Amino acid sequence: MEIAELTRMLDVTWVLVAGALVFFMQAGFAMVETGFTRSKNAGNIIMKNLMDFAIGSVVFFVVGFGLMFGESAGGFVGTTGFINPTNLKLDIFETLTPGTFIFFQTVFCATAATIVSGAMAERTKFLSYCVYSFIISLVIYPVVGHWIWGGGWLSQLGFVDFAGSTVVHSIGGWAALVGAAILGPRIGKYGKNGEVNAIPGHNIPIGALGVFILWFGWFGFNPGSTLGASLEIGHIAMTTNLAAASATVVVMIVTWLTMGKPDVSMTLNGSLAGLVCITAGCQVVTMWGSIAIGVIAGFAVVFFVGFFDRCKIDDPVGATSVHLVCGVMGTLLVGLFANYAPGTENAITGLFYGGGLKLLGIQTIGVAAVGTWTVATAFIMFTVIKKTIGLRVSEEEEIRGLDVCEHNGPAYGDFMTKI
Amino acid sequence: MEIAELTRMLDVTWVLVAGALVFFMQAGFAMVETGFTRSKNAGNIIMKNLMDFAIGSVVFFVVGFGLMFGESAGGFVGTTGFINPTNLKLDIFETLTPGTFIFFQTVFCATAATIVSGAMAERTKFLSYCVYSFIISLVIYPVVGHWIWGGGWLSQLGFVDFAGSTVVHSIGGWAALVGAAILGPRIGKYGKNGEVNAIPGHNIPIGALGVFILWFGWFGFNPGSTLGASLEIGHIAMTTNLAAASATVVVMIVTWLTMGKPDVSMTLNGSLAGLVCITAGCQVVTMWGSIAIGVIAGFAVVFFVGFFDRCKIDDPVGATSVHLVCGVMGTLLVGLFANYAPGTENAITGLFYGGGLKLLGIQTIGVAAVGTWTVATAFIMFTVIKKTIGLRVSEEEEIRGLDVCEHNGPAYGDFMTKI
Amino acid sequence: MEIAELTRMLDVTWVLVAGALVFFMQAGFAMVETGFTRSKNAGNIIMKNLMDFAIGSVVFFVVGFGLMFGESAGGFVGTTGFINPTNLKLDIFETLTPGTFIFFQTVFCATAATIVSGAMAERTKFLSYCVYSFIISLVIYPVVGHWIWGGGWLSQLGFVDFAGSTVVHSIGGWAALVGAAILGPRIGKYGKNGEVNAIPGHNIPIGALGVFILWFGWFGFNPGSTLGASLEIGHIAMTTNLAAASATVVVMIVTWLTMGKPDVSMTLNGSLAGLVCITAGCQVVTMWGSIAIGVIAGFAVVFFVGFFDRCKIDDPVGATSVHLVCGVMGTLLVGLFANYAPGTENAITGLFYGGGLKLLGIQTIGVAAVGTWTVATAFIMFTVIKKTIGLRVSEEEEIRGLDVCEHNGPAYGDFMTKI
Amino acid sequence: MKTMKKIEIIIKSEKLEELKVALNELGVTGMMLTNIMGFGNQKGYTQTYRGAKYTVNLLPKVKVETVVCDDIYHQVLTKVQETVATGNIGDGKIFVYEVAEAVRIRTGETGENAI
Amino acid sequence: MKTMKKIEIIIKSEKLEELKVALNELGVTGMMLTNIMGFGNQKGYTQTYRGAKYTVNLLPKVKVETVVCDDIYHQVLTKVQETVATGNIGDGKIFVYEVAEAVRIRTGETGENAI
Amino acid sequence: MKTMKKIEIIIKSEKLEELKVALNELGVTGMMLTNIMGFGNQKGYTQTYRGAKYTVNLLPKVKVETVVCDDIYHQVLTKVQETVATGNIGDGKIFVYEVAEAVRIRTGETGENAI
Ligand SMILES: Nc1ncnc2c1ncn2[C@@H]1O[C@H](COP(=O)(O)OP(=O)(O)O)[C@@H](O)[C@H]1O
Ligand SMILES: Nc1ncnc2c1ncn2[C@@H]1O[C@H](COP(=O)(O)OP(=O)(O)O)[C@@H](O)[C@H]1O
């Protein structure tokens, strides 16, 4: 065996393991969303999480990958590699093999897709959700992916989004926001006099398990984005973990001070907020930078959960606050906190480390461009769905619960539920 | 450090990680089986899943491994390496070290063993299940393992079962079928007039979590079966994932069309069906081949869940449809879809790629032989258990629930259950 | 790429993956403790498990790591590397990189911290628990860590604690014991006439899932403690698994014989007991040695769960019996069962393999020293907390449940609970 | 001594909020809500689980009990019927019973004063 | 005006199916089923959890309530007793109460017409 | 024939153990316990979930029902009230109803002999 081949094998092994961890995040999303919503819709939310992955896996393979990594049409979209993406001649195929790279990209695409189910939970028609899943994995995600990771125009600008605060989380988050807004709030969420009514989740332990699974999976998501074995992965794991930990602590304290008691489900959201926020910069910030980013994420998530409620955008699990807000913010904060390989050719330096405003400007352009694209396409998609097959279940179905009305009965057949 | 040694280390590292993932599938099985049965038996099904692993780990180490990998008696069974399997002089010990290889084989054995608990759930005596666990890990599995993976007669024939559709899943499946048939259906499952009564599971979210865990673990199960670092693992992960995804989509659509609504628990079974079905051929089929295999698995699992019910074989979690049917089918489909290393010495080519009927013939022989052996031994085992200590709990125990009658009280001490 | 660099990359990759698995054990602890206690405190126990990790991650980074690995003050405590631990000049940073090593040490520290929440469950004030978390990760754990893993006096003596039966588990266990004793039993646990009343857990399936997750994570915990790629990890995985499996079988049988029926939650404790007990010696004992150690752990855990109850120390999840008793015992058993590299320079040999009493003596000294330190500091800490902010919730809060009183409402908003 | 009646109202849970408001307006002093499974003219529905049909003929209902003085008893009956009725099968029933005695545990007061 | 009675039957859940069939045959028009915990002659049982004994003396029972006209009342009583009795402790009890009024919410009908 | 009464006691679950002991001492032969949600003078409390306030005005209570002979009826009433009262809002209520008939299913005995 030659050393080059052995290196390839280590690359492949590491990226495959990381990819499997990212896959496992699907379980995390499913559990978080299930736990934070009501028991009468638990089977439905499970099914949505399952189907967005299943549908997405197939369409991303057949079409999406080509749009993302195929030969570029002006830096805007890939144009080759459909049906048989393994036939593409990508450099990275030479190290990672086509299988490993496509696998890794598939699970990332699926992460973006699955974010939306939480924000639109408890009232979206199942069929419409399937259509949405199809479209985001087919085109919405791959196009942005091309811009940033497929050699497209944003990557050429020098836009930094190491593991996908923007590509993955903000896309999911923007789509979630548009979807939740068009869909309208759940019955009873906002009172006649504008008051916000709580609709507590039904299974906090399983929601918490979901958060732990996501946190665990993030050790594949961020360090795995090296796309090969690398000495940097330890640093990346540390920044990832410190950001999550400090965001968690901050949310715990903030809810305690502002709401009287430390709020369990919000604190769990806090962990996710820290993770999303560090994702763009996990490789390029220092450990103390990651703590700062985590702290900011913690404040942001609490504020924005309240903010969206005041806007009457009903997001049962806080997906927009976590993925959109912290995804955008994490990308921008790279412009402040980046301090990578200072003094070298590859240096990436933010404002706080003397890099000036340039990087921040590029990050802002990227965020704006991705936001515009995703909001526009998501708006068209959801509007068309609404006008054709309909986006929302009937009032009666919503009250009785989606499990009984859209599927084959209650998710918890044996337990008595409260009045 | 020399490159050879480093290669060994990478082999060991990869196989150990893969083995840990396969171990984790025990959690997946436990959760699926718990979620898809009733709450009054949840502690019991947990206990069965735990004990088959614990008992199996010890007896496979002491005896089973020797039967599987010891010096072959005519290609039929191993005859050395009992008590101290590390003393065997296996070639693979030279790369993987004895510990890694025995560990990996142990978790595979345990997977076969644990399949049965689902099919025999909610009515099997706990003691009898322990005896069964002991015997399958002691002898039933190791003998077949020897034929196919231990250098026995089937492997010499050229039988292809890369990661164990036959060795692991069909053995578990055949034993499950025999067990469920001898045991008889749960009280109330089939009406006097032959109608099939649904007995819904009590916790779909946790069952779904189990499916996600299994899917995750399968990224150790299939790619890990390379038994060493390899550039092929990315391809294997892709075929594994595509088969699972397409089977999931197919089942969702089929249940929607034939039963009026997309059935959650059946769709979850669909994912597993795809995974089992691709296991034999994951290394030797193309990605599009894996999609085809997934589609076939999807149709099969829906059909066979109904079929076994019409046969009045009560399998609460669908284990036979998933593991037996798709295990057998996946093995046979290798004979059609194999397209490995065409034009080379190691080429494995199925009917559809011009390889003729030869491979299909060998696969059929293997399936038949394993079926015969497992049905025969399982039949003897369960009959003897039935005649001696008894296989089934009393009617009263079945009605009150196994948790209260066979263990230390209900699994959910705090929740009220429905009338 | 040079071979040395590639080796480093493999080291880093392996330790990072192992560290991620150890991180995931947090989910395991959270689920075990949740499942084995009552539903009215489920959100609280989740929150405690989350916060001890989050708080611990930050303080261990800022201070704890320096105390553990900084320049030694007489073998007793580290004195440098605060605030910026990456600036330390550790040898291991040369291979693993600072990030990887600090990450791995962080998740170990968090494991010790999280053990206590189980023993003190269902009655401890949340604020007090946060203070405790802060202190154990800040100083109690790092000091012992310095003695044994940071080059301190115990490591110089030749004390063997490969993966932390003493460092991690017994520290957590001693603190748990002191905490539970000072706190007093839950209301209703012990009757007026001294009888022990059972307070059954509310969700055995999720508790069992926790055990499976822990078992899975242990394949990072023990093999990962090689702190680099190594051919030994397969052996370590085997001893780990065999000890856990045999302990499980023993507990199942013992509870069956002494309590009339095989006890589910105790058997699950048995698996953990085996895992904790093998942790110190997993690298240095034979596979049969590990079975023996597992068997001993099995007997011990059943005995000590009863024993602590007779002492009126109320430990809802059996944390002291599992982590303290088996942690201590596993460390001592190294003195009997060690049989590592016999005949070489690095030989570590226990009494049973002709090594005489020397190792046993050293192990005893280590156990005693760690016990003394932890009991003393934990006693001071909990006493001060008790005298200042108070350690225990009010009687009314305990009866109504901590979720409603200390947090934002019940963990299971939809389910009716029993009278 | 005026007498008291217990009014037992069986409804679907969807109607509970409206009923609570109505009863409060009428000045009832308390209620007891129980989850029950009801079986009446409403014949249930059929579900398919894994391809097997099963009939759910016990439907979840809420039983609302309130003890009132005879003065407002008729009023309550009428108001409840009006509030809850939709004209569909499954609207529910009201049953009324005599109450022989009532005690407020806190104070020991009895009879009408207790309610 | 004929009067009505409420029959309250406390049984083990195992007997519920048979009881439902029997009541249906007798033509009762509806039932209410409630989960209760019962305490009576049946003394419960002892379980061991983690080595500690605990006594379960509240046993889960089902309370079946049905309101019937006086005509069929005696018939129902006899039939139920016969159907459910096994002769073992814990078979359960039947209690009967007068019903002062009944209303069908859907239509507003009262009295016998309502049941 | 002496008559029987059903005593219906609504309390907080914290008081259940004491009540059970007291009733046993009085020689009641059985009880039925039901989980209910109660609404009375006790006005509930407010929780904050993710920053949004919500009011819990239905509080979990336990309904204890026991059927007794008229002999001990007054004794039971007094004893229960004394045992359970704390003087705080939310202590609960007792309601009493006439029982028209009682049957022990096991034996078919009726009336007083049945209880
Ligand atoms: N005779 C009865 N005795 C006891 N409960 C009854 C009786 N009739 C109806 N109920 C209860 O009332 C509920 C609603 O009754 P239903 O017959 O469906 O109403 P409607 O007459 O308006 O169609 C039933 O589910 C049942 O619980
Ligand atoms: N006096 C009573 N008041 C209220 N409920 C009673 C009374 N006696 C019995 N019960 C209820 O009936 C159930 C069965 O009674 P039990 O005494 O066990 O029956 P049996 O007399 O046939 O042995 C008890 O669990 C309890 O719920």
Ligand SMILES: Nc1ncnc2c1ncn2[C@@H]1O[C@H](COP(=O)(O)OP(=O)(O)O)[C@@H](O)[C@H]1O
């Ligand atoms: N008029 C009533 N009808 C039915 N149930 C009542 C009535 N008044 C009170 N209750 C029940 O009794 C419980 C306790 O009553 P509450 O008014 O809080 O007691 P107190 O008068 O001692 O403050 C309530 O939660 C409710 O379930």
